[in-house]
Amino acid sequence: SNDPAVYSPEIPTTYDTSFQVYSATPNAQNRLFYSKFSEPEAFPLPNFLSVGSANDPILSVHPLTNSLIVIKKDEGIWRISGDDPSNFSVSLIDATIVCKAKFSSVLFSNQVQLLSNQGVCRVSESSVEILSRPIENLIQYALDDPYLESYTYGFAYEVERSYYLSTLDPQ
Numbered sequence: 001s002n003d004p005a006v007y008s009p010e011i012p013t014t015y016d017t018s019f020q021v022y023s024a025t026p027n028a029q030n031r032l033f034y035s036k037f038s039e040p041e042a043f044p045l046p047n048f049l050s051v052g053s054a055n056d057p058i059l060s061v062h063p064l065t066n067s068l069i070v071i072k073k074d075e076g077i078w079r080i081s082g083d084d085p086s087n088f089s090v091s092l093i094d095a096t097i098v099c100k101a102k103f104s105s106v107l108f109s110n111q112v113q114l115l116s117n118q119g120v121c122r123v124s125e126s127s128v129e130i131l132s133r134p135i136e137n138l139i140q141y142a143l144d145d146p147y148l149e150s151y152t153y154g155f156a157y158e159v160e161r162s163y164y165l166s167t168l169d170p171q
Helices: 133-144
Strands: 031-033 048-050 058-063 067-072 077-081 089-094 106-108 111-116 119-123 128-130 153-157 162-166
Touching (some): 067 111, 111 153
Antiparallel strands (some): 031 048, 058 067, 106 111, 153 162
16 A cells, blocks of 8 residues: 555654664464465465464475365374365374475375375375385384485376385485
């Protein structure tokens, strides 16, 4: 707006060294902000959903057909559903799954695949499935490595219907 009076506090129209205007965003690493209806560029501070504890950051968010999958650092896998702020719902899918490398999580065929404390997992809108049982002996050694996060990436190849995980050498 060109009218400074529509802002709170009012934005001065002349330079005044005694008056400072600043913007502040709350440091809430567990919040997802959503925009105003039909205004995707406008995110008012009250428009947010808290996902789990404020002390545990969100690592990634993946859109599925009917919901969002939220992967947190230590609090597991969450789901956000709803189509309007009045019916948004945040629910825990699995608290025992902890993502070991945030860049391992990939959206693939309306599911999310990632490297977790229990191996490679596939997350749907309602459950988590462990996929890496046949190669567990190759993955298990790396899960406690301090450099795992830095050296692990996942990507999906839709044409081949494959999820690829690049990580530390099992030597």
